[in-house]
Amino acid sequence: MSTENAARWPRLPRRLAGWDAAVVALTVLTLLVASGAVDEFGTTRNATFLILDLAPVLLLALPMTLIVVSGEIDLSVASTVGLTSALMGELWAGGLPLETIVPLAVLAGAVLGAFNGLLVTVLGLPSLAVTIGTLALYRGLAYVLLGDTAVADFARDYTRWANGSLGGGWVPNVVPPILLLVVAFALALHATPVGRAIFAMGANDTAAAFAGIPVERTKFLLYVVSGAVAGLVGVYWTLRYSTARADNAEGLELTVVAAVLLGGVSIYGGRGTLLGVVAGVVLLTSLQNALRLAKVSADALTVITGTLLILSVLLPNVSAALGARLRRRTPAPPPSPSPPTPAARTAVPLPEPTRRDGRP
Amino acid sequence: MTVAGRPPERERGGAALLDAVLRFRALGLLVALVLLVAVTWLANSRFLSAQSIRDILLATALTLLLACGMTMVVVGRGIDLSVASVLGLSAFGTATVLADHPGLPVPLAALVGLAIGAACGTVNGLVIAYGRVPALVATLGTLYVFRGLVYFLAGGSRISAGELPRGFLDFGTARVLGVPWLFLIAVAVLLAVGEFLRRHRAGRDLYAIGSHEEAARLAGLPIPSRLLLAYVVSGTLAGLGGVLYAARYGTVDASAGYGMELDIVAAVVVGGVAIFGGSGSVYGAALGALLLTVINNALPVLGVDPFWQRAVVGALIIAAIALDRLVALRVAASLRGRDDAHVH
Amino acid sequence: GGTTRDSEEERDDAPAGDATADPDAAYATDLSVAMLPKSVNNPYFEASSEGAERVVDELAGSYEYTGPSDASASSQLSYVNTLSQQATDVVLLSANDPNALCSALEQARALETTVVTFDSDVAPECRDVFVSQVDGAEVGGALLEMTAEQIGGEGEIAILSATANATNQNAWIDTMEAELAENPDYADIELVAVAYGDDEDEKSFRETQGLLAAHPDLAAIVSPTTVGIAAAARYLQGSEYRGEVALTGLGTPNQMREFVADGTVTEFALWDPTALGELAAYAGAAVASGIITGAEGETFTAGELGEYTVGPDGVVTLGPPTRFNADNIDDYDF
Amino acid sequence: MAASRPADPDDAPVVALRDVWKSFGAVAALRGAHLALRAGEAHALVGENGAGKSTLIRVLAGVHRPDRGVVELDGAPVEFRNPQDARAAGLAVIHQEPGLFPDLTVAENVFVGRQPRGRFGRIDERAMRAEAGAVLARLGVPLDPRRPARGLSIADQQIVEIAKAVSLKARVLVMDEPTAALSGPEVERLFSVVEALRAQGAAVLFVSHRFAEVTALCQRVTVLRDGAHVSTAPLAETTVDRLVEQMVGREPDALLVRRDSPDVPDAPGQHPPGAPALEVKGLSRAGVYRDVGFEVRAGEIVALAGLVGAGRSEVARGIFGVDPRDGGTVTVAGRVLPPGRPRAAMAAGLALVPEDRRQQGLVLALSVQRNATLPRARQLSRFGFLVGGAERRAAREWAERLRTRYGDLDDPVGTLSGGNQQKVVLAKWLATGPRVLIVDEPTRGIDIGTKAEVHRLIAQLAADGVAILLISSELPEVLGMADRVLVMREGRLVAELPRAEATEERVIRAATGHETPAGPSRAAPRGEVTA
Numbered sequence A: 001m002s003t004e005n006a007a008r009w010p011r012l013p014r015r016l017a018g019w020d021a022a023v024v025a026l027t028v029l030t031l032l033v034a035s036g037a038v039d040e041f042g043t044t045r046n047a048t049f050l051i052l053d054l055a056p057v058l059l060l061a062l063p064m065t066l067i068v069v070s071g072e073i074d075l076s077v078a079s080t081v082g083l084t085s086a087l088m089g090e091l092w093a094g095g096l097p098l099e100t101i102v103p104l105a106v107l108a109g110a111v112l113g114a115f116n117g118l119l120v121t122v123l124g125l126p127s128l129a130v131t132i133g134t135l136a137l138y139r140g141l142a143y144v145l146l147g148d149t150a151v152a153d154f155a156r157d158y159t160r161w162a163n164g165s166l167g168g169g170w171v172p173n174v175v176p177p178i179l180l181l182v183v184a185f186a187l188a189l190h191a192t193p194v195g196r197a198i199f200a201m202g203a204n205d206t207a208a209a210f211a212g213i214p215v216e217r218t219k220f221l222l223y224v225v226s227g228a229v230a231g232l233v234g235v236y237w238t239l240r241y242s243t244a245r246a247d248n249a250e251g252l253e254l255t256v257v258a259a260v261l262l263g264g265v266s267i268y269g270g271r272g273t274l275l276g277v278v279a280g281v282v283l284l285t286s287l288q289n290a291l292r293l294a295k296v297s298a299d300a301l302t303v304i305t306g307t308l309l310i311l312s313v314l315l316p317n318v319s320a321a322l323g324a325r326l327r328r329r330t331p332a333p334p335p336s337p338s339p340p341t342p343a344a345r346t347a348v349p350l351p352e353p354t355r356r357d358g359r360p
Numbered sequence B: 001m002t003v004a005g006r007p008p009e010r011e012r013g014g015a016a017l018l019d020a021v022l023r024f025r026a027l028g029l030l031v032a033l034v035l036l037v038a039v040t041w042l043a044n045s046r047f048l049s050a051q052s053i054r055d056i057l058l059a060t061a062l063t064l065l066l067a068c069g070m071t072m073v074v075v076g077r078g079i080d081l082s083v084a085s086v087l088g089l090s091a092f093g094t095a096t097v098l099a100d101h102p103g104l105p106v107p108l109a110a111l112v113g114l115a116i117g118a119a120c121g122t123v124n125g126l127v128i129a130y131g132r133v134p135a136l137v138a139t140l141g142t143l144y145v146f147r148g149l150v151y152f153l154a155g156g157s158r159i160s161a162g163e164l165p166r167g168f169l170d171f172g173t174a175r176v177l178g179v180p181w182l183f184l185i186a187v188a189v190l191l192a193v194g195e196f197l198r199r200h201r202a203g204r205d206l207y208a209i210g211s212h213e214e215a216a217r218l219a220g221l222p223i224p225s226r227l228l229l230a231y232v233v234s235g236t237l238a239g240l241g242g243v244l245y246a247a248r249y250g251t252v253d254a255s256a257g258y259g260m261e262l263d264i265v266a267a268v269v270v271g272g273v274a275i276f277g278g279s280g281s282v283y284g285a286a287l288g289a290l291l292l293t294v295i296n297n298a299l300p301v302l303g304v305d306p307f308w309q310r311a312v313v314g315a316l317i318i319a320a321i322a323l324d325r326l327v328a329l330r331v332a333a334s335l336r337g338r339d340d341a342h343v344h
Numbered sequence C: 001g002g003t004t005r006d007s008e009e010e011r012d013d014a015p016a017g018d019a020t021a022d023p024d025a026a027y028a029t030d031l032s033v034a035m036l037p038k039s040v041n042n043p044y045f046e047a048s049s050e051g052a053e054r055v056v057d058e059l060a061g062s063y064e065y066t067g068p069s070d071a072s073a074s075s076q077l078s079y080v081n082t083l084s085q086q087a088t089d090v091v092l093l094s095a096n097d098p099n100a101l102c103s104a105l106e107q108a109r110a111l112e113t114t115v116v117t118f119d120s121d122v123a124p125e126c127r128d129v130f131v132s133q134v135d136g137a138e139v140g141g142a143l144l145e146m147t148a149e150q151i152g153g154e155g156e157i158a159i160l161s162a163t164a165n166a167t168n169q170n171a172w173i174d175t176m177e178a179e180l181a182e183n184p185d186y187a188d189i190e191l192v193a194v195a196y197g198d199d200e201d202e203k204s205f206r207e208t209q210g211l212l213a214a215h216p217d218l219a220a221i222v223s224p225t226t227v228g229i230a231a232a233a234r235y236l237q238g239s240e241y242r243g244e245v246a247l248t249g250l251g252t253p254n255q256m257r258e259f260v261a262d263g264t265v266t267e268f269a270l271w272d273p274t275a276l277g278e279l280a281a282y283a284g285a286a287v288a289s290g291i292i293t294g295a296e297g298e299t300f301t302a303g304e305l306g307e308y309t310v311g312p313d314g315v316v317t318l319g320p321p322t323r324f325n326a327d328n329i330d331d332y333d334f
Numbered sequence D: 001m002a003a004s005r006p007a008d009p010d011d012a013p014v015v016a017l018r019d020v021w022k023s024f025g026a027v028a029a030l031r032g033a034h035l036a037l038r039a040g041e042a043h044a045l046v047g048e049n050g051a052g053k054s055t056l057i058r059v060l061a062g063v064h065r066p067d068r069g070v071v072e073l074d075g076a077p078v079e080f081r082n083p084q085d086a087r088a089a090g091l092a093v094i095h096q097e098p099g100l101f102p103d104l105t106v107a108e109n110v111f112v113g114r115q116p117r118g119r120f121g122r123i124d125e126r127a128m129r130a131e132a133g134a135v136l137a138r139l140g141v142p143l144d145p146r147r148p149a150r151g152l153s154i155a156d157q158q159i160v161e162i163a164k165a166v167s168l169k170a171r172v173l174v175m176d177e178p179t180a181a182l183s184g185p186e187v188e189r190l191f192s193v194v195e196a197l198r199a200q201g202a203a204v205l206f207v208s209h210r211f212a213e214v215t216a217l218c219q220r221v222t223v224l225r226d227g228a229h230v231s232t233a234p235l236a237e238t239t240v241d242r243l244v245e246q247m248v249g250r251e252p253d254a255l256l257v258r259r260d261s262p263d264v265p266d267a268p269g270q271h272p273p274g275a276p277a278l279e280v281k282g283l284s285r286a287g288v289y290r291d292v293g294f295e296v297r298a299g300e301i302v303a304l305a306g307l308v309g310a311g312r313s314e315v316a317r318g319i320f321g322v323d324p325r326d327g328g329t330v331t332v333a334g335r336v337l338p339p340g341r342p343r344a345a346m347a348a349g350l351a352l353v354p355e356d357r358r359q360q361g362l363v364l365a366l367s368v369q370r371n372a373t374l375p376r377a378r379q380l381s382r383f384g385f386l387v388g389g390a391e392r393r394a395a396r397e398w399a400e401r402l403r404t405r406y407g408d409l410d411d412p413v414g415t416l417s418g419g420n421q422q423k424v425v426l427a428k429w430l431a432t433g434p435r436v437l438i439v440d441e442p443t444r445g446i447d448i449g450t451k452a453e454v455h456r457l458i459a460q461l462a463a464d465g466v467a468i469l470l471i472s473s474e475l476p477e478v479l480g481m482a483d484r485v486l487v488m489r490e491g492r493l494v495a496e497l498p499r500a501e502a503t504e505e506r507v508i509r510a511a512t513g514h515e516t517p518a519g520p521s522r523a524a525p526r527g528e529v530t531a
């Protein structure tokens, strides 16, 4: 029986041992080393670029984390970004003001997410398969909308806001809204009943249903949220690159998934933390940024990204296995204060051993 | 101490019906295929010309090969996202070897491609089976790594048809009795994998592992070596795919096969292989591959606006899996309905 | 270091022309020059890079060839930022999108980086000079001319393009469409389809297949992209359409040599990408050295290439495309 | 492999464990365990939940490697590095939780990894089906070898597990609670098959919490407590009371609480049952159950008895709303529950402790704390947020009330022993303070001491006015606890027996349908399904 008392912070050491903590540490280490070793890395100017670059990945990673923890996946996010971006271009070209377009784009994203959600929950189709389908479908629709044209003449005020900084300093304008979203998602996942439900259904959706959790409705909502955030990213992307094109954000889904997995979220669902994912995104992007500054070629970047992803899971596993092997080699002393029972080699009744401590 | 007796078994009819349905599911794909071909043919009779059929068979050959390997992996509850990168690496490797050593016999060069594939598959397999890294994570990683390697090796260079030996290129389009060689090779692989998965212990072990890994461990199945085998086969087939790619297209650069992995996964899923392991057959996956290729080939022939093509492919993928699911649900319902007859 | 504030304020300024050109100035040495192609791993840009590097070496500058491995504007933007942070003197850019890079380019230019686009342009106000491989109208015209010659002036033709968004491709296609509609010489030629091979060999191959199956009476395919024309040629070579359907477009001699030799392709065209790279490098150095500012009418000497004049909108044109056929193809190696 | 040696108790052991230690992190599961199995002898292993029985078996099966101690085979030390090694040495093991492959057929499940092969190493499917059919027939279960294992009831799954082990024809047959999900005849069949194997010289290890079975099958018994060996003795020389005392390390409490025993504060009769708390009318689901109707009053314990597969669990799930239903109404304390909405049922005060704790009751990968508070997360949150120690306090309180044994509240619940897992499921639902509690096999796999606790708890809840629907396959439990017994057969309610009339015989008769029981009965056929 546990001997802990309620007052202390019993979960802290456990947290620190977790993989997400390791990613956070690795991220900090990378930032430090890069600042020291790469000339331009530590400048505020670079920080601005870095943040602008990681914003879309980070934003998409937030709902993706929830979806992966709930045991599903959404590969259509990047296509949703593309489609909402195309829609935005189409509407802008049609003369609508941005104040109307932005909510419409987010709404469109939510609708696209809802379509994924419907297929996954109502029809019960595997989300990996569904979202591979919508990945093609949404991207295709983006081409249908915009074809080979690009809409680029967005109002300067907006594009400037998307690229600009708070009060002309180095902190980009997008930081406050992003921070707000990060905190909101972190709280939702780690400190609300819905978050508990997401973890439970990711690990065992039958048991979750038996505990009265509306599994399907929750998953559906997660897809809607994912779509809405992708819509938001579509808006951001369009303004940041001041161009709406059908191929915007193409291929970004794999980067997002890679970042989420790197952040220690289990692809099987039920495990992961948002902090880890944020660290994973920062790690990936800052590493790419630093290597680019250090004139490492794009090919090496690709190889490093992949290697990192594998090592992030492989190393803990290997070290655990080695540890177990070592422990077997050198037998640990008996784990309890009671002395081992006499080494009787026959199965005759033995004197009763002392009672184990802490029994209720 | 407990209540005695048990009710009579009432599942017998069910098993037979389920069998029929599984066959019917493949039938559904076939019907879709026939319909698509018929419609396209009505719109443009050239779609069924010898040339056009050969084109489709050639195009299917690659998808089919990779889908065979993917099926093995997916049945064992894995996934191999690195196939396209492996294909690229092997295609570039084979082409380089042939371009650098013009005298080299073609089969030997093909062996190089296969070896590259097998090596990549071994890396995947070791990391997944022995390193216990989830397959999606591991192969997403190697997707980047292997592609990065091709970039690294190829740089901006491209090996064009002129640098490859004539014999090798001819092999890419050669045919036996009008059927392209490449397609025959793919079919041979398909039959071999089908036989292996259905009728051999190691194959059945993969289904068991995919169905319930913990139980497989307790049952003493050699899980790591089986998984390793699946990934090595998948890698080797992707390697073979690379060789065939080089032979067929002649021009090979660093982006050979780029992005193909999702097509392969889609083919396998459309073909009724459960993405979470344990069920599905390689023949279904083959039908899925064929269907997707035909869709891809039929859309331009039907004159579908190029901007619509991608959307249509996506919609068809969704329709195929949704249809499959609806059929399965109906059958489950009718199974229950039959049982109802026994509840007096 | 430095902040972004200055660039914010200078953004709306006229693109070039605030400095005055000194046509007699010498090329500066020690320039740092970087070429940023649409994507690395593309033989076409490797060839351009070769030319640019040679020029930079001659001028005793430092040269770098860098870029993303995927041809997307967003990845390219990060590289623009990186290059401007590293205070590169001249960036030679082939843009994946005419607008997406603008704000980053403006920031770079505010930090004294000269931006020269080549091959594929951005909006004129975001760069100093654009080195065009050819005049858009000239390419379109040349393509049509070759096609008409090969099909005897009548029949259905189709275009196999690169990606649907490629600026230069679309400009050429537009010229061709306009020309077809207006020029009585081409009255019997009908453009029946435009397909996109996305500059992927396999997709181009498949699209060729689709075009031929969909249009039984097709007389010719025009593929104004090096990847597309090679894939289409390979398909034709292995199919029953070989010799029946003409193929022309833009391709590199090395890739097309085989098909010209066996008669699959009669004639195609291209400019010399190496020369393009050289010219871009000279133009960049010229701006950075103050020889030109990018205003119309300024002139500069590009080594052995000769003297060039800046046209309207800061465009410098390399020259008419070279046509390659069985007679001359063996004279080229790129 | 079957050695045809005569059963000789003086034989050297076939397999023995000597002074085995095994810890999982801070939890010491085995702390000096001994066990010796002899040819031709059935050996029982008993102990409380969490005593280490399953861990010991997993060591024997090569699943776990011991931290210390040796496994001996025919007197020589061996090392089982994995389950293959153990199987190769002639051990067949039935683990506590059936682990079938849902996508494979029954026959394949039986022969997985060792399918009979024909030419070219191809699997001979015909032979495989025939052999599997033969083994199943020996066990008296007419399962179709060609059907997939998916959808088999827990009992049938257990049968397939047994068939798998039996068909191995091993020298040593190890069974971890194989009978927990079985009904009488199946247990008897199993025993006769085991007897036959034993007569051929196989050594048998049998784990069960049911002493009647232990005495019926075994010759020797080893008691394990807190992972340590307590005693080994011939069954003939010991008594159940003595065994229980050794298991718990103290005087045993009453083993089964009867509702009318003086322990329970409010015995029936003293308090007449209150108003109907749960009313079920015309509940139907195509192919599963039909026209089920009954009511449970506040403070009443109603048992739902029937054969395995009679549909009791389905009815419970239909009432709670996790499974859809085709027709009928469910009313809890006057509120009609919408179908298919467990949350509405919970809001009305209904709780369901499901039968399959690993699939339905628990999220094994989550911590004890998260599991225990899962249905209550909303109530425990403040302003929508779960902060502070509210969850923790609530979880600890209930774990302690049920005397759950765990290492840390943050440990995954899957690391607990089977019985302790069951307690977490109970805690999870009791903590919601239900008005109506449905418990489905609440004591399956629970040790004798805990079982009495659970019974006392249920009786206490009833006394406090909770309406209880008890689904159980254990007749003594049904008869001892219930105020009324409802009997189901093939998806229909066929009898209702008040406590005074509920005897073992009458319940069995109603459940099997061999004879219409006398007394007030609901067996009369009703109208058509109200769909």
Ligand SMILES: Nc1ncnc2c1ncn2[C@@H]1O[C@H](COP(=O)(O)OP(=O)(O)OP(=O)(O)O)[C@@H](O)[C@H]1O
Binding pocket: D024, D025, D027, D028, D029, D047, D048, D049, D050, D051, D052, D053, D054, D055, D056, D096, D405, D406, D415, D416, D417, D418, D419, D420, D445, D447
């Ligand atoms: N994999 C594991 N990780 C951590 N602890 C474990 C693990 N397996 C077992 N334990 C712990 O070891 C102890 C013994 O468990 P075991 O399953 O052997 O008990 P048991 O005697 O079989 O109980 P039951 O009768 O309930 O099945 C328990 O305290 C349990 O929590």
Ligand SMILES: Nc1ncnc2c1ncn2[C@@H]1O[C@H](COP(=O)(O)OP(=O)(O)OP(=O)(O)O)[C@@H](O)[C@H]1O
Binding pocket: D150, D151, D152, D153, D154, D155, D306, D307, D308, D309, D310, D311, D312, D313, D314, D315, D355, D473
């Ligand atoms: N998860 C399941 N999927 C499909 N069929 C099932 C499932 N669980 C049970 N069944 C089938 O439904 C029928 C009724 O089972 P149910 O579990 O309700 O019976 P029960 O009376 O509760 O018996 P038990 O004592 O096993 O709990 C059985 O024939 C069983 O095989």
Ligand SMILES: [Mg+2]
Binding pocket: D053, D054, D055, D096, D176, D417, D418
């Ligand atoms: Mg146990």
Ligand SMILES: [Mg+2]
Binding pocket: D309, D312, D313, D314, D355, D440
């Ligand atoms: Mg039941």
